[in-house]
Amino acid sequence: MTISAINARNQFQGNVKRIKRGDVVSEVEVDIGNGIITSIVSTSSVDDLGLKPGSQVIALFKSTEVALASFAPA
Amino acid sequence: MTISAINARNQFQGNVKRIKRGDVVSEVEVDIGNGIITSIVSTSSVDDLGLKPGSQVIALFKSTEVALASFAPA
Amino acid sequence: MTISAINARNQFQGNVKRIKRGDVVSEVEVDIGNGIITSIVSTSSVDDLGLKPGSQVIALFKSTEVALASFAPA
Amino acid sequence: MTISAINARNQFQGNVKRIKRGDVVSEVEVDIGNGIITSIVSTSSVDDLGLKPGSQVIALFKSTEVALASFAPA
Amino acid sequence: MTISAINARNQFQGNVKRIKRGDVVSEVEVDIGNGIITSIVSTSSVDDLGLKPGSQVIALFKSTEVALASFAPA
Amino acid sequence: MTISAINARNQFQGNVKRIKRGDVVSEVEVDIGNGIITSIVSTSSVDDLGLKPGSQVIALFKSTEVALASFAPA
Numbered sequence: 001m002t003i004s005a006i007n008a009r010n011q012f013q014g015n016v017k018r019i020k021r022g023d024v025v026s027e028v029e030v031d032i033g034n035g036i037i038t039s040i041v042s043t044s045s046v047d048d049l050g051l052k053p054g055s056q057v058i059a060l061f062k063s064t065e066v067a068l069a070s071f072a073p074a
Numbered sequence: 075m076t077i078s079a080i081n082a083r084n085q086f087q088g089n090v091k092r093i094k095r096g097d098v099v100s101e102v103e104v105d106i107g108n109g110i111i112t113s114i115v116s117t118s119s120v121d122d123l124g125l126k127p128g129s130q131v132i133a134l135f136k137s138t139e140v141a142l143a144s145f146a147p148a
Numbered sequence: 149m150t151i152s153a154i155n156a157r158n159q160f161q162g163n164v165k166r167i168k169r170g171d172v173v174s175e176v177e178v179d180i181g182n183g184i185i186t187s188i189v190s191t192s193s194v195d196d197l198g199l200k201p202g203s204q205v206i207a208l209f210k211s212t213e214v215a216l217a218s219f220a221p222a
Numbered sequence: 223m224t225i226s227a228i229n230a231r232n233q234f235q236g237n238v239k240r241i242k243r244g245d246v247v248s249e250v251e252v253d254i255g256n257g258i259i260t261s262i263v264s265t266s267s268v269d270d271l272g273l274k275p276g277s278q279v280i281a282l283f284k285s286t287e288v289a290l291a292s293f294a295p296a
Numbered sequence: 297m298t299i300s301a302i303n304a305r306n307q308f309q310g311n312v313k314r315i316k317r318g319d320v321v322s323e324v325e326v327d328i329g330n331g332i333i334t335s336i337v338s339t340s341s342v343d344d345l346g347l348k349p350g351s352q353v354i355a356l357f358k359s360t361e362v363a364l365a366s367f368a369p370a
Numbered sequence: 371m372t373i374s375a376i377n378a379r380n381q382f383q384g385n386v387k388r389i390k391r392g393d394v395v396s397e398v399e400v401d402i403g404n405g406i407i408t409s410i411v412s413t414s415s416v417d418d419l420g421l422k423p424g425s426q427v428i429a430l431f432k433s434t435e436v437a438l439a440s441f442a443p444a
Contacts, residue, residue, distance in 0.1 A: 003151040003206065006365040007193035008141075009112040020414075022394030024318030025336065027412055028142060034108045038083040039140035040395065040412060042211055042323055042336060044316075045155035049144050058143045058151065063190055064360045064434045065139035066113035067082075067289075068102060069132045069376040070123050077373040077428065080291040081415035094192075096172030098244030099262065101190055114173065114190060116249055116262060116433055118242075119377035132373065137412055138212045138286045141363075143154040156363075157334040168266075170246030175264055176364060182330045186305040187362035188247065188264060197366050206365040212286045213361035214335035215304075216324060217228040217354040218345050225299040225354065229341035230437075231408040250438060256404045260379040261436035264359055267303035271440050280299065280439045285338055287435035288409035289378075290398060291428045292419050302439040320392030321410065338397055338410060340390075360434045 008060040012037060016055040019046060030059045082134040086111060090129040093120060104133045156208040160185060164203040167194060178207045230282040234259060238277040241268060252281045304356040308333060312351040315342060326355045378430040382407060386425040389416060400429045 014032035026043045028051060029036050037059040051057065088106035100117045102125060103110050111133040125131065162180035174191045176199060177184050185207040199205065236254035248265045250273060251258050259281040273279065310328035322339045324347060325332050333355040347353065384402035396413045398421060399406050407429040421427065 003143075003154065003365045003367050005197055006151065006154075006208075006363060007189045007197055008363050009110075009190065009193065012109060013145075020394055022318065022392065024316055024321050024323050025394050027137065027394050027414070030142070032108070034106070035086060036083075037140060038137040038412070039142050040137040040212070041140075041142055041155045042157065042334070044323070045142070045157065049142065049153055049155055051142070051144075055144070058145055059140050060143060060154075061135055061140045062361070062363055063101065063112040063114040064188070065432070066111060066115075066133050066135045067376060067378050067430075067432055068104070068113050068115055068119070068123065068125070069077075069134060069373045070125075070129070071087075071132055071373050077291045077293050077376065079419055080289060080373065080376075080430075081411045081419055082289050083412065083415065094172055096170065096244065098242055098247050098249050099172050101172050101192070112190070114434070115377045116260070116379065118249070119379065123375055123377055134376075136287070136289055138410070139210070141154060141156050141210055143151045145151050151365075157332075160331060161367075168246055170244065173246050175246050175266070175359065178364070180330070182328070183308060184305075185362060186264070186359040187364050188359040189362075189364055193364070197364065199364070199366075203366070206367055207362050208365060209357055209362045211323065211334040211336040213284070214333060214337075214355050214357045215228060215230050215284055216326070216335050216337055216341070216345065216347070217225045217299075217356060218347075218351070219225050219309075219354055225302065225439075227345055228299065228302075228356075229337045229345055231338065231341065231406075234405060235441075249433065252438070254404070256402070257382060258379075259436060260433040261438050262360070262433040263303045263436075263438055264305065267305065267438070271301055271303055271438065273438070273440075277440070280441055281436050282302075282439060283431055283436045285397065285408040285410040286336070288407060288411075288429050288431045290400070290409050290411055290415070290419065290421070291373075291376075291430060292421075292425070293383075293428055299439045299441050302437060304437050318392065320390055320395050320397050338408070340397070358435070358437055 011058050011060045085132050085134045159206050159208045233280050233282040307354050307356045381430045
């Protein structure tokens with residue numbers, strides 16, 4: 001079974017840059033070209049997906065999780 | 075009071091491209107240069123922040139919200 | 149590009165039972181055999197995925213989103 | 223069946239102050255004494271719980287959902 | 297005070313199958329009959345609820361956290 | 371660049387009471403006057419923000435993350 005499409009509108013392809021491995025969860029930094037997306041996933045997921053620096057991945061998140069801020073230029 | 079730093083590691087600056095306004099929540103598309111981040115926020119937040127197409131915003135989300143997928147090239 | 153594996157540990161296959169369509173977000177009920185999983189996604193996602201009653205889908209969510217409760221039997 | 227304890231560390235008791243009812247989701251403001259917690263839940267949940275202004279409720283959320291910011295005093 | 301009803305539409309009763317205990321967060325697998333729901337909660341919550349393999353729990357999550365995917369049969 | 375306003379409706383100012391530091395994520399308790407808000411953030415965020423007991427912070431979370439429960443008085 002292969003997922004062909006997912007509703008998460010926010011999907012960014014990138015390369016794993018760094019993995020900070022923890023006992024239960026790990027922090028994975030994904031370089032998406034114009035920035036880094038950081039993801040915290042279970043360490044068992046890191047192993048199941050076989051992630052290591054250089055792995056190609058898609059970072060995805062739901063629209064409901066994204067907050068918006070306005071800002072004052074420095 | 076001005077927020078000077080926030081722990082959300084994932085912060086992307088961009089321009090509002092489109093707002094689909096709903097009764098309670100609205101969908102806001104933010105162009106971050108190499109892609110679009112879509113956010114669903116309350117319509118009252120859209121009004122409070124005075125968002126409209128062209129507004130400069132930061133889209134931010136927590137690392138715990140980001141899932142990772144591996145993929146098979148087409 | 150096809151997603152071959154995703155880190156979300158919680159993936160349940162089922163059939164769309166009902167869609168309550170809203171202006172910006174819609175509520176989709178997925179029958180997973182021994183229960184219903186309800187999902188709120190953007191209405192544009194419903195359209196992009198071509199969802200309608202009877203569609204086969206996977207409902208997925210991150211482990212960090214799941215709360216646990218103990219209970220007193222009635 | 224009655225839930226006797228839930229793992230969500232963040233639980234605040236309050237009174238419903240205002241409900242902005244939408245087609246699929248509704249915005250519920252809960253007065254917790256020293257502030258307002260705003261919740262967006264499905265409109266069917268509002269009906270199932272019989273919420274109306276004055277209803278006593280608990281607003282709860284997982285620790286993983288809370289971001290932290292430092293700030294500069296105005 | 298006992299919670300009598302909660303708005304989270306997605307509530308699945310099951311037995312704790314396994315707990316992977318970490319310093320700050322722990323991974324709890326809940327067998328819900330036709331599958332496993334994995335939850336990551338704070339380790340202090342595991343202790344407060346007195347969770348151990350065999351404990352009966354309810355796994356619950358908000359509809360807004362559930363993503364939907366369509367798939368291609370293998 | 372300074373964030374001047376953020377859409378998260380739920381923002382509570384308080385003092386850090388306790389930090390339980392973990393390898394990848396840490397648990398931060400924030401005293402907001404009439405209660406404690408607990409946040410789990412990455413340990414690198416704790417360091418970036420320079421958090422320690424007594425630090426003044428804002429705890430913030432999106433409305434979509436808040437569940438509501440009704441309850442039976444004991």
